[in-house]
Amino acid sequence: MDFEFLSPLDSELIEEIKSDNSHSLAGQVAFHSLASGIPDLENVQVALVSVNENRLAKDGKDEFLHFNKIRKAFYSLFPGNWHLNIADLGSIEKGASVEDTYFALQTLIASLLKKKVIPVILGGSQDLIYAQYRAYDRIEQMVNLVNVDSKFDLGDAEKPINNRSYIGKIVVNKPYNLFNYSSVGYQTYFNSQDEIELMERLFFDAYRLGGVSGNISHIEPVMRDANLVGIDLGAINAAAIGGDHYFSPNGFDGKEICALARYAGISDKVSSFGIYEYTSSYPKAGNMLIAQMIWYFIEGVNYRTDENTKSAKKHFIKYQVPIEDEVLVFFKSPVSGRWWIEIPFISSANNKLKRHTLLPCREEDYIDACNQIIPERWYKTKRKNEL
Incomplete structure (x- = not known):
């Protein structure tokens, strides 16, 4: 696989990660390094990639994102009784334009889908879901998108795309591949009545935070029917994740968001998984929670039963x-x-x-x-x- 837009992990970071514990995840992952190049994906089931893009974050700030904090937390964890091969493909850095970043991410995901490799995307602003979705353009089927978010992010499709309007672009832009959109964990006071009514008219699914938190298992069938899943870190309550960026005192707690990640992983249909709205302001506990979300997603993938055959x-x-x-x-x-x-x-x-x-x-x-x-x-x- 030859992708010039993929940046390798820093050699010092890899050494630091591998020196932690020989039995941790670090010892079971193939890393994209300057010395060894992009790992062979022949027998790989899950591939991690970070995307350093947040220029279209509404009310956000353009910053360099330090995903290494998440990597250090994730690779310090121990694997379960897994039978999976994992690769870390490094990072997609900001292109000359946001569209260039979209193209790189879309190209990578499309290639991984063909190889039956599940990409786990760590991203900045959530408009990157648009590129994740467009990667399915060449697949001859309609797709279902599940978004764990406090907002619907429908926005005004007539205006330029941003991290609060990408769903509107997905709905109106050709080719039309979206069959269903499910919003999980929305909070009514963050969404206009116009958007709530539009969700109803489009026959999309919307699950309020209170209803989901009361019984998180109700979302398992929703995840089971998804092809691609995105999680907005702003859907997690501030006490659970920390930081000072778009956070609400209400939202999912750590156990709930990890359960949702596991449901996404165990779904036989989910073929790409993204975690978005990351900023470098997270404390150690926040980065560890994100690492555990990734861990639970991969745990779910390991226990798939292939019942979609x-x-x-x-x-x-x-x-x-x-x-x-x-x-x-x-x-x-x-x-x-x-x-x-x-x-x-x-x-x-x-x-x-x-x-x-x-x-x-x-x-x-x-x-x-x-x-x-x-x-x-x-x-x-x-x-x-x-x-």
């Missing part, structure tokens, strides 16, 4: 529930105990939607259907499929 689905248990003038069809995996609901496929609709006929759900959705309550996510997905 045709052969696995042949063994699912089928349940049919008559409700109103519909017959809802549910499937349950005898291996993991997870549930799905079938979405009627509209043959005249865009053929990119063929892979969205099974929607992950919870057992509670099946129980509700038995009590004649139609699951809201089924209804929204069916409506989008009909449009």
Whole structure:
């Protein structure tokens, strides 16, 4: 792999990381160094890359981002009982323009997707999700984006992109690859009523912080249906992560955000994972929390069950529930105990939607259907499929 825009890790940093403990993660990662070049990705499952870009941060400041603090924290951790190979590809530095940075990140992610390598992106401003999304342009299917954020970030699509308007650009810019957008952990007072109503009109999913914190497991099916996931560090409460940049006293705590990262990792469909809105003002505890988020994501990847395959689905248990003038069809995996609901496929609709006929759900959705309550996510997905 020849990517001139990738900067290697500093040799002194690598030596410092490796000298910590021979049994830590540092001893199991292939590093991009000046001496050895970019690691061979032949048998690699997860690749870490940092992106030093934050010029389009609204109300932010243009600063050099010291991702080495996260790396030191992450590589000091010990791996679980993993059977994965991990590579650290170094950094994408700021291009001559933000568009140049987008192009570099999009090119890298697209290449990794082809190689079945999952990129873990550490980024500055969250508009980088736009480049993460555009990397899927050549994949012949619609994609689902899950964003853990206190804001919807829809913005005004008519205005230039920034870290508060990139979702609007994803929705209106061609090619149209977005099937569903799910916002997890939004806080009502940070979002206008116009944006809340727009989310409803577009049949997008929005989960309030209070509802998610009450039962974090409700988000597992949402993550299971995602292709790409982004986390805004501003969705974490200030007490948990520290720092002085866009923080709220309300938000996810450390255990909750790590649980969400693990759900993203264990999803058979998630093929890229980004952590954004990083600044160099984080204290040690903040950098360690981010390191643990990465750790839990990789832990999840290690325990994937590959239930998104045709052969696995042949063994699912089928349940049919008559409700109103519909017959809802549910499937349950005898291996993991997870549930799905079938979405009627509209043959005249865009053929990119063929892979969205099974929607992950919870057992509670099946129980509700038995009590004649139609699951809201089924209804929204069916409506989008009909449009």
